[in-house]
Amino acid sequence: MTTNGLQHRQTEIPEEINGLRMTRQRQEVYRFLMGERTHPTANEVFISIKEALPHVSLATVYNCLEALVQHKIIRQVNFDREPSRYCPNLDEHGHFHDETTGTIHDIKFKPGINLTDILDLPPNTVIKDIEITLRGQLA
Amino acid sequence: MTTNGLQHRQTEIPEEINGLRMTRQRQEVYRFLMGERTHPTANEVFISIKEALPHVSLATVYNCLEALVQHKIIRQVNFDREPSRYCPNLDEHGHFHDETTGTIHDIKFKPGINLTDILDLPPNTVIKDIEITLRGQLA
């Protein structure tokens, strides 16, 4: 007895975000990332959304993640050359990689801090993206 | 007419740095990085030192780079998931990746700035390493 053609699941996701059409696959990828704050890898996303979409392929997960990143709906986070991780937090922030547990924590900047203020940039530099990653341990 | 068993080339490199025995291969890798400020990849190092060591293998270049990084003689720099690059500048600094030319510039911090001062870190955090990477264009 659905009242419309859309199946309504846990979270409603609009048909379009930032100009990107939210297909069923993109919705599942995005929904999972919104609920998971652990910065999952593409493979972890894949395994998880297979519950809802048993026929989804890993290539599609990569496609979806790339589309979501390109449209600034999520962020891609890289630690050294480990598999990329994905993050739905769009606020400007860094990432702390706790070596003992392997967990990743979002790191906010203290209020009033502007990253470009403290960097000695060459003149006429247009910054498109900043990434700050920290590695260490939570003693 | 060598006065000792060591061949003396362009730059003298000590037999040991930070507890790492500087083999011929490690010397060549290190010497090249010291002269090149372009943040070369392992493959670029490989191609270049082949002039001095025609029989060197790529695996050895990787081994040398890893040893040098581990002993804090050079730094490894990663941009997204591109091939790792290597940097002999040990001062705390970030990297700016100019998208138009593909070049990488070291970015110093303005004097008196302490990175951990501006980050809202969880209590009892021991930071082992910080990496700051910027992407954009030199207009």
Added chain:
DNA sequence: ATAGTAATAAGAATGATTCTAAATTGACGT
């Protein structure tokens, strides 16, 4: 010199990601 350890070489293996080609889906005008 000899033994033991570390480093190197060559090539195979790994693994995250991207590519390719075919099939499916969706949007839109009729």
Added chain:
DNA sequence: ACGTCAATTTAGAATCATTCTTATTACTAT
């Protein structure tokens, strides 16, 4: 509803930086 065209998805192959394996070579200390 129907057809058309573009976008998306799928499955599997391909890519490519890096790591691993094994044999050989080079050092170090006895």
